[in-house]
């Protein structure tokens with residue numbers, strides 16, 4: 001029987017021989033789509049705190065954050081291998097020397113991978129060059145997480161991403177030269193997209209041989225452009241069933257080798273106007289899986 005989809009936890013276990021946990025690291029960094037160098041106001045759904053939650057204060061050093069989180073996770077889950085996850089905002093938007101300093105601090109015992117979240121238009125070759133040297137020196141693997149959300153460049157304009165599909169393709173081709181794994185963040189239920197956009201996204205990511213994807217449903221937070229539209233009744237949100245249908249279609253058109261980090265995201269309750277239809281993320285994940293079983297479908301089922 002085909003597996004429903006290529007699960008991240010299983011992939012990590014196979015790659016590292018045991019369970020591996022991500023430890024979030026919070027750097028004092030902003031985003032060029034907020035401070036005016038590429039755009040102002042940020043993406044229309046993005047809250048001031050950036051795209052990451054549940055992390056320690058950035059006044060602590062990288063080493064301190066990693067050690068503190070490692071202690072907690074080790075105790076709770078009996079884990080021994082970890083990924084340092086630079087999650088918040090645009091981590092390659094730091095001065096190169098500062099970036100090097102922070103990344104070098106992540107080479108602590110039991111860290112097997114460094115994962116860096118950033119924008120596709122904000123990852124210069126000199127940063128990649130340094131990461132390659134760091135990886136060779138320390139034996140730590142590198143993965144890069146790129147925000148994209150959709151391949152529909154009209155939608156990218158509407159949500160004020162500040163880049164189009166072209167910058168994403170350019171970033172992927174440049175990162176591929178270093179053999180770093182690439183994860184892409186997507187929002188399959190953007191109200192400006194239709195099912196064709198979802199399918200095209202799956203096809204383009206497959207063609208580019210992206211390694212992993214992370215799906216989030218659209219959430220609406222106070223003090224964002226989408227929040228204002230939502231309150232005025234001007235934002236048409238899709239139903240949970242639509243989300244499930246879109247995720248399944250996306251998976252069907254996605255190459256089966258691509259690893260799925262998440263089928264649905266988690267968002268903080270504070271300041272949120274709309275998150276996951278008021279249902280726990282794991283219940284929606286279970287619903288997606290049950291629906292796939294009912295339909296006798298699986299990741300890659302429609303890949304020719």
Ligand code: SF4
Nearest residue numbers: 031033042043046089
């Ligand atoms: S690129 Fe990321 S951090 Fe910057 S505004 Fe958009 S979602 Fe927020």
